Amino acid sequence: MPIHVSLIHFLFISAILFSFGVYAVITRRNAIMVLMGIELILNSANINFIAFGRYGGVSLDGQMASIFVIILAACEAAVALAIVLNIYQQFNTVNVDEINALKE
Amino acid sequence: MTQELLLQLSTAILLLPLLSFLLLIFFGKRLPRQGDAIATSILGVALLTSLVILIAKLSLFHDELLDYTFTWVDFKNVAGIGPLKLDLGIMIDNVTAIMLVVVTMISFVVHLFSTAYMSGDVRYSRYFAYLGFFSFSMLGIVITNNFFLMYVFWELVGISSYLLIGHWYEKKSAADAGKKAFIVNRIGDVGMFIGINILWANFHTLTFDGVFSAMASGHIPFDSNPWLTAAGILIFCGAIGKSAQFPLHVWLPDAMEGPTPVSALIHAATMVAAGVYLVARVFPMMTADALVFIAYIGAITAFISATIAIAQNDIKKVLAYSTVSQLGYMVMGLGVGAYAAGFFHLVTHAAFKAGLFLGSGSVIHAMHYALHHQHDHQTDPQDIRNLGGLKNRMPITFWTFVIYTLAISGIPLTSGFLSKDEILAGTLAFGQLTGHTLIPITGFLVAGLTAFYMFRLVILTFMGEHKDATRVEHLHESPKPMTIPLVILACLCFFAFYSFNPIGASSGWFFHAVERPMSVVPNAVAAASVEVFEEALHHSHATAMYLSLTVAGLGILLAFATYYWKKVNAEAIAKAVAPVHSFLVNKWYFDELYQATAVAGTVGLSRVLGWFDNKVIDGAVNGVGSITKLTSFVSGKFDNIVVDGVVNFLAYLAGFFGLMFRKVQTGRVQTYIAFVLLGVMLLFFMYRGV
Amino acid sequence: MTLLASLELFDIIFYFFAFVTIVSAAVVVFSRNIVHSAFSLMFTFFGVAALYVMLNADFIAVTQVLVYVGGILVLLLFGVMLTTKVISVEMKTGTLQTLPASILVAVLAGTLCGIFWITDWLTPVARNAELPATTSSGIGRALMTTYLLPFEVASVVLLVAMLGAAMIARRERKR
Numbered sequence: 001m002p003i004h005v006s007l008i009h010f011l012f013i014s015a016i017l018f019s020f021g022v023y024a025v026i027t028r029r030n031a032i033m034v035l036m037g038i039e040l041i042l043n044s045a046n047i048n049f050i051a052f053g054r055y056g057g058v059s060l061d062g063q064m065a066s067i068f069v070i071i072l073a074a075c076e077a078a079v080a081l082a083i084v085l086n087i088y089q090q091f092n093t094v095n096v097d098e099i100n101a102l103k104e
Numbered sequence: 105m106t107q108e109l110l111l112q113l114s115t116a117i118l119l120l121p122l123l124s125f126l127l128l129i130f131f132g133k134r135l136p137r138q139g140d141a142i143a144t145s146i147l148g149v150a151l152l153t154s155l156v157i158l159i160a161k162l163s164l165f166h167d168e169l170l171d172y173t174f175t176w177v178d179f180k181n182v183a184g185i186g187p188l189k190l191d192l193g194i195m196i197d198n199v200t201a202i203m204l205v206v207v208t209m210i211s212f213v214v215h216l217f218s219t220a221y222m223s224g225d226v227r228y229s230r231y232f233a234y235l236g237f238f239s240f241s242m243l244g245i246v247i248t249n250n251f252f253l254m255y256v257f258w259e260l261v262g263i264s265s266y267l268l269i270g271h272w273y274e275k276k277s278a279a280d281a282g283k284k285a286f287i288v289n290r291i292g293d294v295g296m297f298i299g300i301n302i303l304w305a306n307f308h309t310l311t312f313d314g315v316f317s318a319m320a321s322g323h324i325p326f327d328s329n330p331w332l333t334a335a336g337i338l339i340f341c342g343a344i345g346k347s348a349q350f351p352l353h354v355w356l357p358d359a360m361e362g363p364t365p366v367s368a369l370i371h372a373a374t375m376v377a378a379g380v381y382l383v384a385r386v387f388p389m390m391t392a393d394a395l396v397f398i399a400y401i402g403a404i405t406a407f408i409s410a411t412i413a414i415a416q417n418d419i420k421k422v423l424a425y426s427t428v429s430q431l432g433y434m435v436m437g438l439g440v441g442a443y444a445a446g447f448f449h450l451v452t453h454a455a456f457k458a459g460l461f462l463g464s465g466s467v468i469h470a471m472h473y474a475l476h477h478q479h480d481h482q483t484d485p486q487d488i489r490n491l492g493g494l495k496n497r498m499p500i501t502f503w504t505f506v507i508y509t510l511a512i513s514g515i516p517l518t519s520g521f522l523s524k525d526e527i528l529a530g531t532l533a534f535g536q537l538t539g540h541t542l543i544p545i546t547g548f549l550v551a552g553l554t555a556f557y558m559f560r561l562v563i564l565t566f567m568g569e570h571k572d573a574t575r576v577e578h579l580h581e582s583p584k585p586m587t588i589p590l591v592i593l594a595c596l597c598f599f600a601f602y603s604f605n606p607i608g609a610s611s612g613w614f615f616h617a618v619e620r621p622m623s624v625v626p627n628a629v630a631a632a633s634v635e636v637f638e639e640a641l642h643h644s645h646a647t648a649m650y651l652s653l654t655v656a657g658l659g660i661l662l663a664f665a666t667y668y669w670k671k672v673n674a675e676a677i678a679k680a681v682a683p684v685h686s687f688l689v690n691k692w693y694f695d696e697l698y699q700a701t702a703v704a705g706t707v708g709l710s711r712v713l714g715w716f717d718n719k720v721i722d723g724a725v726n727g728v729g730s731i732t733k734l735t736s737f738v739s740g741k742f743d744n745i746v747v748d749g750v751v752n753f754l755a756y757l758a759g760f761f762g763l764m765f766r767k768v769q770t771g772r773v774q775t776y777i778a779f780v781l782l783g784v785m786l787l788f789f790m791y792r793g794v
Numbered sequence: 795m796t797l798l799a800s801l802e803l804f805d806i807i808f809y810f811f812a813f814v815t816i817v818s819a820a821v822v823v824f825s826r827n828i829v830h831s832a833f834s835l836m837f838t839f840f841g842v843a844a845l846y847v848m849l850n851a852d853f854i855a856v857t858q859v860l861v862y863v864g865g866i867l868v869l870l871l872f873g874v875m876l877t878t879k880v881i882s883v884e885m886k887t888g889t890l891q892t893l894p895a896s897i898l899v900a901v902l903a904g905t906l907c908g909i910f911w912i913t914d915w916l917t918p919v920a921r922n923a924e925l926p927a928t929t930s931s932g933i934g935r936a937l938m939t940t941y942l943l944p945f946e947v948a949s950v951v952l953l954v955a956m957l958g959a960a961m962i963a964r965r966e967r968k969r
Contacts, residue, residue, distance in 0.1 A: 004805055005804060005805050005848070007915055007917050008910060008911070008915070009808065009812070011910040012907055012910060013812050013845065015903055015906035015910060016903060017815065017819055017838075018906065019899045019900075019906070020819045020823045021819075021823075023823050023895060023899040024822065024823045026891075026895045026899070027891065027895045028823075030828055031877075032828065032870060032873045032874050033828060033831060035873070036831060036832070036835055039835065039862070039870075040819055040822065040823075040835075040838065043838070043842045046846075047842060047845060047849075050846055050854060051849055053851075056916065060929060060932050060933055063851050063853070063854050063933060064933065064937075064940075064941050066854055067857065067933070068944060068948055070854075070857055070858065070861050070862075071948045071952060073861070073862075074861055074866060075954075077865075077869050077870070078869065078955050078956065078959040079962070081870070081873045081959070082959040082962035083962060084873055085877065085963055086962055088877045
């Protein structure tokens with residue numbers, strides 16, 4: 001592994017962030033923690049986009065993609081939190097393992 | 105005016121009543137006045153268009169046949185037959201043009217009449233819708249140029265007749281009469297169907313032109329003359345049913361259960377004349393034998409129903425039997441070869457018989473109103489014994505009724521005289537040429553009977569004193585929409601419309617326009633040629649006229665003597681010949697006969713078949729059933745033990761794995777995500793090397 | 795030592811922010827206290843923004859700070875406050891099946907890193923190539939030309955999300 005910063009460094013950071021995000025999504029019971037995990041995943045994806053855009057050729061396409069990802073992340077967060085609030089009202093909990101009405 | 109335009113106009117005439125039907129059946133209740141004005145004016149337009157077509161046809165294309173044919177279904181090459189296709193189309197010759205006017209004219213006046221007669225009816229708009237539907241179907245019969253469409257429209261008029269007879273279907277007798285009309289018609293139609301199939305099997309075409317030209321070139325069904333005769337008679341069977349000829353005449357009197365204007369339109373002037381029209385259409389393919397058969401059927405029908413009409417007391421029943429009798433006249437006229445005369449009688453009869461029915465409708469309407477006023481629900485308004493003395497109360501109805509009666513009795517200056525005279529002359533000529541003297545004798549006898557029973561009807565209905573002095577105060581002339589049609593139809597009973605010579609129609613435009621078509625059957629079986637027949641006709645003309653005038657005069661005289669001056673006591677005579685009288689009152693026991701033979705036979709046969717079914721077939725079925733049961737028992741054991749074993753094992757396996765894997769289905773999204781990730785990684789490793 | 799000596803300033807800054815990002819992300823994930831997680835997430839977002847800067851994406855970096863830190867994080871905190879029973883001090887959140895999840899995620903991280911490592915990346919642009927000083931104008935132009943349609947669609951999506959969120963939240967309040 002080269003010591004000088006190159007594409008692979010950013011990719012590794014994004015891979016680690018992604019794994020943390022997935023871990024949070026899978027293990028945490030609190031829906032808001034799950035949302036935080038999702039934000040981490042989205043951030044890691046953004047890093048990938050921009051890194052590829054930077055090292056794959058001088059173009060803004062990667063940055064454009066990440067802009068739209070950020071936009072959608074904002075939407076997602078707003079809607080998801082609204083849903084979480086609703087669920088809280090409905091089930092009096094935000095623990096996702098207790099909300100398994102889909103099973104029945 | 106071109107031929108194309110004429111054809112287009114006639115198509116428009118055909119479709120106009122259909123438009124009326126569709127408008128009224130779907131939107132009738134929402135239209136102003138429930139749509140009667142729309143229906144009537146549509147028919148009025150159709151009438152005017154038909155008149156234009158008739159005039160244009162006669163003045164511009166007098167001797168041409170306007171035809172439009174298209175291929176509906178092309179079967180391409182059929183194995184063993186060759187190219188096969190079904191052509192449909194319309195055609196206009198002089199007969200068609202005249203029939204168009206007749207149908208639209210009668211339909212129009214009946215529409216107009218019905219606006220008053222049927223007002224307040226629960227199914228008012230539907231009634232007019234059905235009238236439009238009937239007019240459409242009838243015009244279809246008239247206008248088509250092939251047997252296929254003819255048959256289709258034939259059944260359509262049958263169904264519209266059924267619907268209209270059963271218009272007041274709450275009355276059981278009306279519902280039964282509708283069924284009877286439909287079923288009896290079916291019997292005749294089966295014959296017609298077979299006849300058409302004979303033609304199709306042999307000529308592979310159903311256009312009139314195609315069939316006749318194939319016959320003219322020497323091609324006859326199955327290469328045998330008897331088959332040709334049979335085909336003709338079978339097609340005539342359709343006419344027997346529809347035109348209420350003996351032995352299928354029994355439905356028409358019952359059909360009087362329908363509203364009276366319907367009787368005028370369908371069961372007097374147009375639909376029942378369809379049979380006559382059919383015979384006229386297929387006239388060229390009739391052999392001499394078939395024509396004799398037709399002539400005898402007509403004569404028998406005319407005689408039987410004329411005798412029955414004498415003893416009837418219901419005003420509509422008298423007219424119904426009179427209709428049957430006159431239809432017999434027309435059929436007889438065609439049968440003896442007086443083609444133009446038969447068809448002419450159809451046209452004149454349409455006018456005066458429709459008028460008679462509408463007149464009786466006017467009487468019934470007035471009586472109904474008067475009885476209603478008296479709160480009398482027992483007295484039958486249609487029974488002529490309850491009528492009488494209406495002359496001064498209903499002058500328009502009375503005088504028009506008299507004109508119609510004169511026409512149907514064949515009194516000079518009327519249209520009926522012209523047509524009836526021609527038919528009788530034809531029968532005389534026929535009798536001379538072939539020796540079938542029974543036919544002219546019957547013809548003249550019926551002419552006398554007709555005059556007698558019609559004047560009996562007029563005298564008993566309109567003259568003398570009314571039985572109930574208070575009721576007569578409530579009797580009034582019918583409203584204008586009912587009297588105007590009566591006057592129009594009465595005008596059409598004058599000779600001048602058909603010929604300027606009051607004692608001979610042969611010089612008029614009608615006989616010029618309608619000529620007997622050339623026969624296409626082989627000479628060996630053809631009837632006497634036109635020339636020979638015309639020659640004989642020429643000689644018999646004067647004789648026929650004097651004879652018919654004499655018998656008609658005798659009939660009228662007898663009617664007056666019996667019912668007006670009361671010189672002859674009718675009741676005493678009826679008592680003296682009680683068996684004969686009851687025979688006539690009971691309509692020759694035809695209904696009873698059919699009840700005992702055809703209906704009882706059918707019922708008996710179905711009983712026998714039922715027994716056979718129960719004992720023999722069921723026995724066989726049960727035997728087979730027990731064998732099957734045994735087999736199935738063995739097979740069932742095999743199924744239970746072997747097949748089910750395998751299946752159960754498989755199901756057990758599936759259940760086992762299901763139990764194993766159902767843990768995966770936790771309802772927890774996070775677990776699912778974990779599995780998705782597992783899957784993604786699996787894919788990574790699978791495609792690592794690619 | 796030679797290896798460390800060869801470090802340039804750029805590399806040092808990178809490793810610093812990479813460290814901040816990963817450690818704070820670890821705190822986010824492993825902290826039992828949800829409020830700690832939320833605050834730690836802020837550092838992660840800042841770290842990522844710094845990485846964006848190092849990737850010559852200044853506009854995105856600023857956007858990241860504005861949207862994530864200023865918007866989403868605040869939203870998440872509101873969510874935490876509205877749904878967690880603060881009084882009963884139940885800020886701590888439980889975890890599920892930690893062991894299998896840890897194994898799974900470790901394998902996942904290994905797989906990803908392995909793939910990144912063995913792949914022969916095409917990197918035509920050298921690390922110290924001449925790059926445009928700022929990207930804002932380029933992004934602005936791209937948004938108004940090539941990406942106009944997605945841009946407009948995104949604005950509609952934002953609007954819909956706003957309305958939707960408002961509606962979902964309001965209906966809940968009515969009950």
